[in-house]
Amino acid sequence: MAETKQQSKQINEHGYRSFKLGGFGFERDEYFAHIKWPGGGGHIVAVDRFLRALIRDVAWNFFYGIVNFDEVFGTVNHYGTVAVFAGLYNSAYRERKRDHVETFSSDQTRTLFEAMLDDWTNEGYDPFAAPTETGTPFGQKHGNNREAIKRTRVTARRMVGLKDDSPLRTDANGYKPNRQFEDVNQSEPEVHAEPGFENEVHAFNFFGYLSRSDVTWNPSVTAVVKDSLLCPTTEEFMLPVIHGNDRCEWFVQLSDEIHWEVSDRDTGAPRARLVMKAGDVAAMPADIRHQGFSPKRSMLLVWENADGTLPEQYASGKLRPNPVDF
Ligand code: PHB
Ligand code: FE
Helix, strand or coil: CHHHHHHHCCECCCCCECEEECCEEEEECCCEEEEEECCCEEEEEEHHHHHHHHHHHHHCCCCCCEEECCCCEEEEECCCEEEEEECCCCHHHHHCCCCEEEEEEHHHHHHHHHHHHHHHCCCCCCCCCCHHHCCCCCCCCCCCCHHHHCCCCCECCCECCCCCCCCCCCCCCCCCCCHHHCCCCCCCCCCCCCCCCCCCCCCCCHHHHHHCCCCCCCCCECEEECCEEEEEEEEEEECCCEEECCCCEEEEECCCEEEEEEEECCCCCEEEEEEEECCCEEEECCCEEEEEEEEEEEEEEEEEECCCCHHHHHHCCCCCCCCCCC
């Protein structure tokens, strides 16, 4: 640990710290993140792409299943531990036995990723924002953007807007409607609960709430019933990770449109392309990876099942990967 600390304090000629996690080494220069691993492996990723993926992997606590930063590097969530890999889900790397994977505690990995995100994010750049709504990540190290990178993800206990739960978004608490959602009706429903049920009966303007999201590709837990999580999100440009599922996910396109590329989870072989328009519903199977492309800001409802036994049930074949046959 002492060695890791010492190495991570080194500052290169561009002003950035270098980081080590087990055998993995991470460096950045003006334009790129450079990743190295034992056995001579090396990989280069444009730093905007790397930071957009990194902030989500941190904020989502490694999400469900696999977060591919790109075709080579990523993480697999084992819920308590995390596998950090290079080439593990790339058939060319696998066939030539050039893949590399190491498993760490989730806390250790998140702490290191947070430090890297903090050091590598320059003043004026917000990796959660749409590219046209933020500054540039490139260049020599200058300043930081702690306010942007320390944002926590909305995770309602029951439903946003309830007493003692995650608050609604308003002008007053700093969430104005996004430039592309200025036409969204902002009126709130009237709720008339019977006495004694004021904390049980609740409603809010879901479209109004979403129109005020200041981040992209960041599903927030907005309503919870046992393991059923409604995770709406606003999308613009491209999903910064290629998500490999360990369970099924349902998508409901609430506005505008998203193009999805769907591939085999393990090899990356293409399986489907779909264009989801407002009102379309898709069931994403448990054995795929997917990446979405949203030409203008759109609203997407991601419906997740948080049942912790699902990954094992799919992996063992007890459950079929597709939740529905048409
Ligand atoms: C997904 O991988 O299912 C996903 C992630 C982030 C989003 C939308 C979908 O914003
Ligand atoms: Fe997904």
